[in-house]
Amino acid sequence: MERRYDFIIIGSGIAGLFFAQKVADLTPKARVAVITKKSESDSNTNYAQGGIATVMSPTDSFDAHIADTLTAGAGLCHTKVVETVVRSGPEAVRKLIDIGVKFTKVKGSYDLGREGGHSTNRVIHAADLTGREIERALLTACRRKKNVDIFRDTIGLDLITYEHQGHRRCGGVYTFSQHKREFNSFYAPVTMLATGGLGQAYFNTTNPAIATGDGVAMAFRAGARVANLEFVQFHPTTLYSPGRKPFLISEAVRGEGAILINTAGKKFMRKYPPLKELAPRDIVARAIDSEMKENGDEFVYLDISHRPAAFVKKRFPNIYKECLRRGLDITKEPIPVVPSAHYACGGVLADIYGRTDIEGMYVCGEAACTGMHGANRLASNSLLEAVVMADFAADDAVAFIAENRFPEVPPAEQWLHSSIVRQKEKVYISHDRLSLKRLMSDFLGIVRSEERLRLAQERIRMILRAINNYYLSQPASYNIVELRNLALVSDLIVRCASRRKESRGLHFIIDYPETDDLHYRRDTVIAPPGFRRFIPNRKGRARNYGCCR
Ligand code: FAD
Ligand code: SIN
Numbered sequence: 045m046e047r048r049y050d051f052i053i054i055g056s057g058i059a060g061l062f063f064a065q066k067v068a069d070l071t072p073k074a075r076v077a078v079i080t081k082k083s084e085s086d087s088n089t090n091y092a093q094g095g096i097a098t099v100m101s102p103t104d105s106f107d108a109h110i111a112d113t114l115t116a117g118a119g120l121c122h123t124k125v126v127e128t129v130v131r132s133g134p135e136a137v138r139k140l141i142d143i144g145v146k147f148t149k150v151k152g153s154y155d156l157g158r159e160g161g162h163s164t165n166r167v168i169h170a171a172d173l174t175g176r177e178i179e180r181a182l183l184t185a186c187r188r189k190k191n192v193d194i195f196r197d198t199i200g201l202d203l204i205t206y207e208h209q210g211h212r213r214c215g216g217v218y219t220f221s222q223h224k225r226e227f228n229s230f231y232a233p234v235t236m237l238a239t240g241g242l243g244q245a246y247f248n249t250t251n252p253a254i255a256t257g258d259g260v261a262m263a264f265r266a267g268a269r270v271a272n273l274e275f276v277q278f279h280p281t282t283l284y285s286p287g288r289k290p291f292l293i294s295e296a297v298r299g300e301g302a303i304l305i306n307t308a309g310k311k312f313m314r315k316y317p318p319l320k321e322l323a324p325r326d327i328v329a330r331a332i333d334s335e336m337k338e339n340g341d342e343f344v345y346l347d348i349s350h351r352p353a354a355f356v357k358k359r360f361p362n363i364y365k366e367c368l369r370r371g372l373d374i375t376k377e378p379i380p381v382v383p384s385a386h387y388a389c390g391g392v393l394a395d396i397y398g399r400t401d402i403e404g405m406y407v408c409g410e411a412a413c414t415g416m417h418g419a420n421r422l423a424s425n426s427l428l429e430a431v432v433m434a435d436f437a438a439d440d441a442v443a444f445i446a447e448n449r450f451p452e453v454p455p456a457e458q459w460l461h462s463s464i465v466r467q468k469e470k471v472y473i474s475h476d477r478l479s480l481k482r483l484m485s486d487f488l489g490i491v492r493s494e495e496r497l498r499l500a501q502e503r504i505r506m507i508l509r510a511i512n513n514y515y516l517s518q519p520a521s522y523n524i525v526e527l528r529n530l531a532l533v534s535d536l537i538v539r540c541a542s543r544r545k546e547s548r549g550l551h552f553i554i555d556y557p558e559t560d561d562l563h564y565r566r567d568t569v570i571a572p573p574g575f576r577r578f579i580p581n582r583k584g585r586a587r588n589y590g591c592c593r
Contacts, residue, residue: 050074057087059409059430060238061182066438068189081199092175093294095167097424098133117418118549144181158299159423161324203266214405215453246385247485256526257533259411268401272390274541279386280328284343302348345378389417398437419549
């Protein structure tokens with residue numbers, strides 16, 4: 045079936061929903077479709093705990109937030125982008141509050157938490173369930189708009205592109221609904237990719253099942269460049285709970301004084317002055333990794349039991365309850381923790397307006413790479429970047445539609461499919477998915493080596509080739525769609541990592557342990573085959589895809 049809209053948004057996390065409600069407000073006559081592959085709230089956003097970093101305290105300053113972001117980013121942040129996002133933070137948070145997000149207040153003022161790499165308290169939060177509160181408020185706002193349709197259980201397969209005056213334009217997206225076993229073509233002049241992260245490429249991850257890098261894969265296949273995918277952030281403290289659903293222990297717990305100790309009871313972060321437990325994430329995650337390897341342990345401990353029990357229960361109600369449900373009283377005993385894949389600092393190359401190499405295709409939030417996070421994201425800067433970008437992108441996308449004409453996009457080649465899934469293929473798919481995740485965790489984890497990267501590349505290529513061979517001949521399923529995307533993003537991660545012959549931020553490689561500013565203080569950009577740089581139309585608005593960062 046063909047569906048025609050003005051704006052299509054793929055993804056219903058903070059980036060997608062903020063963009064959707066804003067374009068719906070700005071253009072009440074426009075029709076807006078939000079496409080999301082599972083339930084509406086199934087997103088990384090929904091799991092965010094710590095909060096949003098922004099300058100709210102009179103003792104804080106934009107300069108301090110900018111400086112902390114640049115330090116964490118290890119020389120790769122784009123200063124202009126950082127300045128713009130940080131300075132736009134308070135207004136973006138105000139917009140969230142106006143939409144209905146209820147952040148925690150103490151004695152009438154917003155409570156500000158502390159997290160790693162921040163020189164002061166600046167993380168506005170809703171207890172330890174910030175993401176759930178944001179998701180609730182944004183979904184309520186979108187559901188109230190008469191011109192927004194939300195399509196759940198609908199996965200974006202590939203972008204629809206066409207040639208326009210010598211460059212590539214996006215005309216929408218092909219989708220599949222497993223539930224209804226239905227294929228659709230959604231057409232619109234603007235398509236926003238707000239598909240989130242790729243944590244599911246790894247065996248241990250904080251990310252929910254939806255985070256399979258679909259946006260990065262779709263954009264690359266459509267002809268857009270991607271960048272900095274070697275910088276996969278590992279969150280230092282995920283609950284060690286083998287065989288059970290992953291659960292994050294927020295960095296805000298360390299912000300409230302929790303101490304890391306090894307299994308012999310030693311406080312090992314003393315070796316990393318001056319910030320110790322509150323050092324940027326790359327440092328803390330590597331310290332834990334090295335402690336576990338040195339002692340042959342499977343975890344270390346995070347201890348907050350020295351703080352008053354009543355405080356811990358009030359400040360971290362969800363973490364307290366979830367740990368208790370798993371048999372651990374965090375007010376009385378230390379929490380076993382391990383690092384897990386958490387956040388993609390790289391993604392589809394974009395400017396701060398979400399514009400990409402493909403006209404009409406925007407990207408926002410974790411799927412994008414704007415230069416905000418450099419080689420290592422500062423804690424709680426992700427929700428901030430997502431909302432600021434979505435805000436800017438909405439203005440740009442509305443102007444783009446107003447200033448341009450759009451031909452009717454002809455229906456294109458459809459997925460070859462049948463509707464019966466044979467058992468044999470299912471086994472192949474789950475086997476390949478597991479192999480990929482193991483490979484990525486073993487060979488592209490916190491500490492890398494040339495040898496491991498080479499081996500990973502060979503094996504990922506084999507899996508990718510096999511999937512590309514059986515992909516179109518198989519019955520459609522979310523599993524196979526996601527596996528194809530996971531294999532492509534894994535290949536892109538290893539390609540980025542192999543190009544960076546130095547250690548910087550989240551990319552630590554034992555063969556090149558030093559940072560090499562002379563040769564590598566730059567983004568790792570990968571262009572798809574046949575990529576042509578778009579030359580801006582002088583008559584139109586200055587559109588400088590992916591480069592004006
Ligand atoms: P998401 O919120 O992940 O939304 C992506 C959406 O796209 C989902 O709805 C998904 O179903 C949909 N989707 C994906 N692929 C497709 C497809 N092919 N077709 C259709 N739909 C698709 N950051 C902070 O700044 N502060 C925090 O405190 C914080 N805590 C975190 C805690 C956890 C446990 C995790 C996992 C992350 C945390 N982060 C935090 C990171 C932050 O939550 C994410 O980076 C951010 O929410 C990403 O928002 P997004 O809108 O880009 O993507
Ligand atoms: C956390 O609460 O520790 C997560 C914060 C983040 O990922 O920015």
